[in-house]
Amino acid sequence: MSFLLLAEQLLNGLQFGVMLFLTAAGLTLVFGVMGLINLAHGSLFMIGAFAAAAVAAASGSFLLAVMASIAAAAAAGVLVEVLVIRRLYARDHLDQVLATFALILIFSEGTRWLFGSFPLFLDIPDYLSGPVTLPGGIDYPLYRLTIIGVGLLVALGLFLLIARTRLGIQIRAGESDREMIAALGVNISRLYTVVFALGAALAGLAGALIGAIQSVQVGMGEPVLILAFVVIVIGGIGSIKGALAGSILVGLTDTLGRALLPGLFGLFMEPADATSIGSALSSMLIYILMAVVLIVRPTGLYGARA
């Protein structure tokens, strides 16, 4: 493999990682502040994508579509938080798993009922489509570069939000000591709703951005959910920094595994077997990574809370 291809694959890994970060950030935020395992995070991702597709079809504007995705997912987040989620904070993880599993069923089939059984159309806007040539001669899709940019901006925004704003102070307080925020005179119930909506909005944004280069269809949230969980567990649940590190690690591992393993096995195996076994192993690779990280560091890379 040439150096240039390797460089491009590294970029792909980074890009995939940032994409994962977009989907994982909200999940880890919600877990960190409220201690809630939200399996329905993938559904909020789907809602974002569907809202974007619907608005893009009606208005023709991608920007409007992205805003709609954020709004729709946040609205769905608030609705779900008020009706269901807030009753679950005091419960154990089992109840949370079951309840949010139920939410997946409702959201998935509800979406299918609203939008039908067929995938929807959502495309990259013209001004972001096609490749650009990077220094070194790599042709790289502009849209993927945009995703990297947006992802890093979101990461920066979250860091600033948590480090510099009043909401951030409350969030940090909520992470370390739930009784303290009550003592600070913060309306916990409202804080939780806001944080949940923020997490949902992030999922929705990810749904719109990623939906444009993937398939907008019912069930698109589940694989994303599993990956997002892998990412935040590797990073240490509740840590934004960990989510970023975990996403990039997973992105690189997955991409490089897919790119390199079949070739590696080809060095000492029949090509057909090498392709098959290399691919099989590469599809297991991120789970192997997660298991190894947890065996070495049982609370993830940046995790504090057991």
Next chain:
Amino acid sequence: MKLNALVTLASAAVLSAGMAVAEPVKVGMITTLSGGGAGLGVAIRDGFMLALKQSGTTDVEVVVEDDQQKPDVAVQLADKMIQSDKVDILTGIVWSNLAMAVAPAATAQGKIYLSPNAGPSALAGKGCHPYYFNVAWQNDNLHEAAGAYANSAGLKNSFILAPNYPAGHDALAGYKRMYKGDLAGELLTKLGQTDYASELAQIRASGADSVFFFLPGGMGISFLKQYADSGIGLPLVGPAFSFDQDILQAVGDAALGVHNTSQWNKDLDNPANAAFVAAFLAEYGRLPSLYASQGYDTANLLLSAMAKADISDKDAFLAALRAADFDSVRGKFSFGPNQHPIQDIYVRQVVKEGDIYTNKLVGVALEDHSDVYAAECEM
């Protein structure tokens, strides 16, 4: 449409005098009606029901159930339909792995299975069965046709990829069976994968002159969008599944101009097809898909057999099915010795008609094509 209702198609037409009045034939349709794969099951069901409705028959009772794309649910439904609903015929399954779970057991219990979509090689070769009919294609067929098309289009250095599961392996094997050029690369992707940046980089670096891919469902939509955006621009070849009427609208411009292989298209010039396309559009308000055409043909095959023989006379009924004496929307249609289709497979190209993305016929890839497993079938 009400699911699971016993759809006794009580049209106004009273049984015409003189026709053999038999017990109605009970059909159990197990198909995917929820979740991400529901579009395919809905299309098959709609096509099947349309044919029954058009025939005006009152002799078919259909029980429709949702398999949720889970093999064990499909098995359970098959048990229910056989043991409880006492169906004579099973049909409807979309996916190979579900068909593998249901069909062998059903035929072993003396039920006829008509496959409207999946055609795993295991059921075409050694595992063939007098009670198993495939009305769509053997899984390799469209890929073989893609290989044949690649030859005729002068493609000499293909990069090929498919998901790492049995149907994916079959796809690559099928393509390579017919394709005479070199391979620039071969990849097995993860089932359910949604991001193809790594694969696209390898394609770009491989020096290929064309790309063959088999990525059903959402995987294909993702791949096509990302391929178009990558600016690689090599000719794409693939089976019809990623260019099906129902998902083309979701792919959009990214699919325009791509050649794909199919045993059917909406502009195939025969009266049965013209009637089918018009009726489907009128009934459901959308253009029919490949899967709908297969569901429609499956129902018509069944009706043709019912006209000739009584279901209680199994041998006669099977013979009537084997004769395939119906007007297929594909034009020519007959069964080979393993009861899989012998049919022409066409080359289509994705075009835009007004606002609608659709396919037009551009040629024939393989004529009277059967499958390589037929020789292994001892029946």
Next chain:
Amino acid sequence: MTRETLFNAVLGLGLFAFPLWAWWAEEPFMITLSTRVVILALAGVGLNLALGLGGLVSLGHAAFFGIGGYAMGILASHAQSYTPLMEFPFVIEGTKSMPVIWLVAVVASALAALVIGALSLRTSGVYFIMITLAFGQMLFYFAISWPAYGGEDGLSIYVRNSFPGLNTLDPIQFFLICYAILGAVLLLSARLAASPFGLALNAARQTSERVETVGIRPYRLRLTVFVISGMITGLAGALFADLNRFVSPSMLSWQTSGEIMVFVILGGVARLFGPVAGALLFILLEHVLGGLSEYWHIYLGLLLLGVVLFARGGVIGTLAGQGGKHG
């Protein structure tokens, strides 16, 4: 007799009487459906030991369910095709004998649970949930891409495996086999909960520190129960594969893990008969709601939500009250 024992007795007898009625009424599918409930309940009883007694929230129990299934599939497919399983260093033939298959399924699941548990138990809480999921996913992808035994297509067995002296193809006889196993395992599970081991494990779930202070290693207790739990779920997997005469990677998917967990929570965590009630209710809902609408999952979701929010302690917790939990 507490309300819970009464409820358990009614449940156990009902689950026995219904198929007998179906047999008399010649409704073989109702027997099949009951068998399904019994087998899924068995898988849940396995998980409930780890989850209820040990506090180990495993989202990877599909791994053992699938390993049991594949033990059946692999052995039976070799017997079916008359090819030995391996020839070197010694010949192992396939088999169609249920007891042998069960033994292999249980041993294989135990080994897998030993490895997975030994590594996973280094973590706790959500990390434990996720690492067990990771191991499950590894096996899932392995099974999908491993061509020797059918990959995603799975393995079909044409005739159900045999049990000495019984005709397993007769639905009611196969049901009775499964019911007997469930009964035996429930008995075992009850005794386990009341045993010295159960006492220590149950205490370790509530306060790990205390158990260490009296000189017992919680890790060993947990690993032991994880292995026992995996063995039972593996046995259920072998039976499930035999019920369907089919095994595929979907038995290994995370959705399967989720469903087994749903049975347990729905019925009532740490209740002896919880998984039985949960599996029964779930299958019943699937069967009844499935006929109502194309969008029946919405109703299923709403019902599950209702149970979590308003019926704490699951079905048994609601019907039998909080008393009686944990002995």
Next chain:
Amino acid sequence: MAEPILSVTKINKSFGALKASIDVSLDLRVGEIHALIGPNGAGKSTLIKQIAGGLQPDSGTVRFLGRDVTALDTVQRAQMGLGRTFQISALAMEDSVLQNVMLGALGASGRPFRFLRPVLKDKALRETAETALARVGLSEQALMRTSDLSHGQRRQLEVAVALTMRPRAFVMDEPMAGLGTSGSQRLTRFLDELRHEAPILLVEHDMDAVFALADRISVLVYGSVIATGTVDEIRAHPEVRRAYLGEEE
């Protein structure tokens, strides 16, 4: 004099910048009650954890029954005969009182991996457990759910669990807390007897009890032992009066 049952030599432990234990040394001799007192945040709990095994010191050694046990964990130290009660009750709250005590007996028996016979029918374990309950005066509560016990009763139960292990030394973290006057008087009398079975390292805030019971007292302030001595010595110690007693009263 014979080697002390339990001894701590020059233990240091810090958490980042915070020094929780600074060159701490103390020992526990046969038949004595050695009280450890100090203001809140002095590092008593950290020290107890290092003695019982939950926490590794950065430097220094812990010896128990003549062995260096610094590298051993809680379980191993417990198996050697170190009995411990917790400041915040560590009890199986969903279980009955009897079950909690039987857990201790089970641990002491060294055979927890028995799967089929009901534990409550094990005569030997049950006898040990019931005796321990009787000794702390909880016999009547044996079948109650532990979470239904009063705060003081839980304290008694903690002690009962430790008793079942027939330990060679006790480490008790504030056993009097929440007991009320009569309760703590009763427990004081009980511990007074108990010291002849095994010596007790007693962390306690109840000064009446400490002064009534202790053979020796060590005072921990900001991670350091500032004084060790008899009750009278400590009462008279000027630094202790200033740093500790003065603050407290």
